[in-house]
Amino acid sequence: MADLIPDFYAVIPAGGIGSRLWPLSRADAPKFLHDLTGSGHSLLRDTWDRLEPLAGADRIAVVTGRAHRAAVEAQLPGIDDLNVFLESEPRDSSAAIGLAAAVLVRREPDVIIGSFAADHVIRVPHLFEWAVRQAVATARAGYICTLGIQPSEPSVGFGYIRKGTELVVDGAPEAALVERFVEKPDLETAKAYFADRSYLWNAGMFISRADVLLAELAANEPELHAGLLELAEAWDDRDRRGPAVDRLWPGLKKIAIDYAVAEPAAEKGRLAVVPGHFDWDDVGDFASLAKLNSHGRKNDLAILGPNATILADASSGIVVSQTRRVISLIGVKDIVVVDTDDALLVTTSEHAQRVKGVVDALKIGGHGDVL
Amino acid sequence: MADLIPDFYAVIPAGGIGSRLWPLSRADAPKFLHDLTGSGHSLLRDTWDRLEPLAGADRIAVVTGRAHRAAVEAQLPGIDDLNVFLESEPRDSSAAIGLAAAVLVRREPDVIIGSFAADHVIRVPHLFEWAVRQAVATARAGYICTLGIQPSEPSVGFGYIRKGTELVVDGAPEAALVERFVEKPDLETAKAYFADRSYLWNAGMFISRADVLLAELAANEPELHAGLLELAEAWDDRDRRGPAVDRLWPGLKKIAIDYAVAEPAAEKGRLAVVPGHFDWDDVGDFASLAKLNSHGRKNDLAILGPNATILADASSGIVVSQTRRVISLIGVKDIVVVDTDDALLVTTSEHAQRVKGVVDALKIGGHGDVL
Secondary structure, three states: OOOOOOOEEEEEEEOOOOHHHOOOOEOOEOHHHOOOOOOOOOHHHHHHHHHHHHHOHHHEEEEEEHHHHHHHHHHOOOOOHHHEEEEOOOOHHHHHHHHHHHHHHHHOOOOEEEEOOOOOEEEOHHHHHHHHHHHHHHHHOOOEEEEEEOOOOOOOOOOEEEEEEEOOOOOOOOOEEEEEEEOOOOHHHHHHHHHHOOEEEEEEEEEEEHHHHHHHHHHHOHHHHHHHHHHHHHHOOHHHHHHHHHHHHHHOOOOOHHHHHHHHHHHOOOEEEEEEOOEEEOOOOHHHHHHHHOOOOOOOEEEEOOOOEEEEEOOOEEEEEOOOOEEEEEOOOOEEEEEOOOEEEEEEHHHHHHHHHHHHHHHHOOOHHHO | OOOOOOOEEEEEEEOOOOHHHOOOOEOOEOHHHOOOOOOOOOHHHHHHHHHHHHHOHHHEEEEEEHHHHHHHHHHOOOOOHHHEEEEOOOOHHHHHHHHHHHHHHHHOOOOEEEEOOOOOEEEOHHHHHHHHHHHHHHHHOOOEEEEEEOOOOOOOOOOEEEEEEEOOOOOOOOOEEEEEEEOOOOHHHHHHHHHHOOEEEEEEEEEEEHHHHHHHHHHHOHHHHHHHHHHHHHHOOHHHHHHHHHHHHHHOOOOOHHHHHHHHHHHOOOEEEEEEOOEEEOOOOHHHHHHHHOOOOOOOEEEEOOOOEEEEEOOOEEEEEOOOOEEEEEOOOOEEEEEOOOEEEEEEHHHHHHHHHHHHHHHHOOOHHHO
16 A cells, blocks of 8 residues: 555645635635644645655645745645646636646646645545545546545535446446535435435545546536646746746636536546545534534534633633634633634634625725735 | 812722723723723723712822822823822722721811712713712711612612611702612512612712711721721821831721621611612623613624724624724624733623633633733
């Protein structure tokens, strides 16, 4: 299991701010740069560390905004300059992953790329490795392959993948076709999915031959595909790369890879899934951050922040402390308190999804300085 | 109504920190120095402004800690240096008011003193004045007189005074004897009191000839009385005053004036009460501060702090902002958020009384710097 996969290249799109984790996550300190698990490392670094035993340090690319270049390189001192793909602005996942595919396939025609979000939490690395190795084997057989997480509870917070016909692929005993994608269900449906076990969480991880992925993109989004090829052609010439991004990137269609690649491929029977048995969370909001850090114990108060001084009396939920202030909580249940130098958020787990609305309101209200 | 009362001297004990309003109130910024009503003035200043039309600026004394001298004088630029009584440490209300009585009676044997807490909120000043004028008339007739607030609701948060036999005192048509004091009642009892209307809130305001008050103190607490006389004898000699405080003050018995004077006087039929029809609140905790500042409207969010930037979505309660941070609240009901530079409190109205416990815990925990 310890061997690198020779034809594998890992791609980490590190783009989203994570607005639902404001004021912790914000434009100049996006979610992927935070340590959200108390591991001592940022989520980006944890992602890198998970992929290094599979791809090797010189075969991990990061696609990120120009503004985050320094922070990303500080987190990943081992990264090759050639593997930092800088966006002039966010253009969603098809452009980000498609660019990496288009550039890498020129360097290495048979390359298999796997894209893994920079801001997810994954535990039990050997189970992650096992799933990726199966997915690479499935990709080698010509499929676009996604990892579907075997649910650990009937969650209503994630979309689902319905597993279909099992595939016979050497090295991938668990691979199956994707029958269909399902939107976030209600609780009753989620319970049925959980019992069924052929429904997996859609974690947005894709592993594919770069040329296969590009062909699918060409079929569904020809203009986007053409733009990416033009970019890739200029990419490995340092003098042409920046101007090409300036010229082409802002015109690329913003579309999630789920719609531009995965769903059309599923309809054609070209999308496979390998179930992942590892712990996974996309840490979508403070409710999930609270759960993640209270280790599933009810009535616990999760505390994030190396300098946190918390005095809690009959309180539960989560406190994120980025200041040195003393924080006292009395009798507040399922509370979310996020204390930063210029902004304070107080809400509850129940309303954690609505944080994005506050961010929008702050934008409109002229408080962009705290976003 | 506009005339000063010539034999009247107002005394303002400005001692308590107001621990239940931590972290707003604290050792170096006690409750009476805060603007808790949005009036633009501190509670101390509001108290002074209420008393000035009755006593005159040169006949209002403040009893406060040495540490607060500068702050008190800054709030009350009109105060005579002779009228600032400095305690070396807090010794409760009998010592504070008794000292003022002992000093003032030497200056003016027939003086009537009235003591009014520095940190209460009173609205409708002409009704306050009318009650004080009646109380002074009652005091002139030899009674120790308290103001009892006519309840505006069946409160369980205050002690009560049962009004007894009506008195016939010129200039005090509402004066009556105090039949007895009652501790904070349960809700059912409070409702009965409210319907009865002979039960008044005990607001701790006492008006009395200084010599009558001292005689009562001498009868009940002879040692305390003797210490106060010794202090008073040295008081008006600036060179002797400070050393006398250092020597005598720390040895004085700590006892509330309710126990050392009011209750014994009531038993002897010497305590009178005049009902006050003004709005009154002792702002005992954040729940009452919230109520005070939401003007009785349910589901309101009261906001205190001149620089507050609050974004509230489906939230009620109170936010006290002493910083320039953006504060966002989402879906938190009856919340109490107090945001200061070095400490943050999050609780609910229901648990507001427990703030004092946090202060005690911080003391024990070595966080005295934020108290």
